[in-house]
Amino acid sequence: MKRLTLLLIILAVTIGCNKQTEQHTTTNKDLTILTQASEKIINTFQRSLKGELMTAMKAGGATNAITVCQQKASEIASTQSTNVYSIRRVALKNRNTNNKASQKEAEILERFAKDPKMGSFTVSDFSKDSSSVYQYYKPIKTGKFCLKCHGPVESLDDDVKSVLTEAYPNDNATGHTVGDLRGMFVVDIKWPEAREVVTALLADSI
Numbered sequence: 145m146k147r148l149t150l151l152l153i154i155l156a157v158t159i160g161c162n163k164q165t166e167q168h169t170t171t172n173k174d175l176t177i178l179t180q181a182s183e184k185i186i187n188t189f190q191r192s193l194k195g196e197l198m199t200a201m202k203a204g205g206a207t208n209a210i211t212v213c214q215q216k217a218s219e220i221a222s223t224q225s226t227n228v229y230s231i232r233r234v235a236l237k238n239r240n241t242n243n244k245a246s247q248k249e250a251e252i253l254e255r256f257a258k259d260p261k262m263g264s265f266t267v268s269d270f271s272k273d274s275s276s277v278y279q280y281y282k283p284i285k286t287g288k289f290c291l292k293c294h295g296p297v298e299s300l301d302d303d304v305k306s307v308l309t310e311a312y313p314n315d316n317a318t319g320h321t322v323g324d325l326r327g328m329f330v331v332d333i334k335w336p337e338a339r340e341v342v343t344a345l346l347a348d349s350i
């Protein structure tokens with residue numbers, strides 16, 4: 145009788161464990177979907193923000209573009225996010241305090257900074273029993289165009305400097321040179337909840 149009870153316990157535990165692994169299994173196909181979807185979400189965000197910045201720059205110069213960026217960056221991020229996925233930009237030396245990297249994100253940024261050849265990568269966070277949150281990280285490098293607002297303070301135009309000081313009294317996002325790590329994109333995707341939405345997003349060729 146004792147043996148039977150023991151056997152039943154072992155059986156129950158084994159089935160329980162199997163069920164858990166089954167819930168966490170993500171196939172290579174899933175990973176491909178997650179990566180492609182993250183890239184697409186990032187590209188759409190980047191294209192919209194760059195479009196807004198360029199238009200604002202042409203219309204009223206860098207100072208106007210700063211104001212537009214201040215309004216539009218978070219707005220575009222929210223329109224590019226749903227209840228099953230989201231996009232953010234974070235930095236070690238952030239301009240907007242909302243974009244300050246968390247401890248975990250700071251460690252990833254430091255890895256990107258140490259190894260400039262390192263590309264994007266995905267990690268999963270098994271915080272819940274039945275689903276995972278996939279996080280996709282992509283480094284953001286400083287280009288020449290970015291220096292107008294993120295370059296060394298002494299190289300910034302006076303009007304840019306004063307608008308930045310006014311809008312961001314605790315600005316840390318200056319002092320960069322071309323090729324520097326400026327920050328990174330973080331895409332969070334709830335899986336498998338986002339499967340349908342994300343598959344539809346990839347099918348949409350726009």
Ligand code: HEC
Nearest residue numbers: 206209210213214217233235238239240243290293317327
């Ligand atoms: C016209 C000025 C301007 C230019 C040019 C500009 N930025 Fe920014 N950038 C800003 C402002 C303003 C913010 C803060 C936005 C906010 O309040 O969310 C910002 C924020 C950021 C952030 C989010 C992290 C943080 O520091 O708050 C990243 C990443 C970033 N910029 C990267 C770039 C890159 C890369 C380029 C070049 C391709 C660039 N920026 C060009 C003004 C500019």
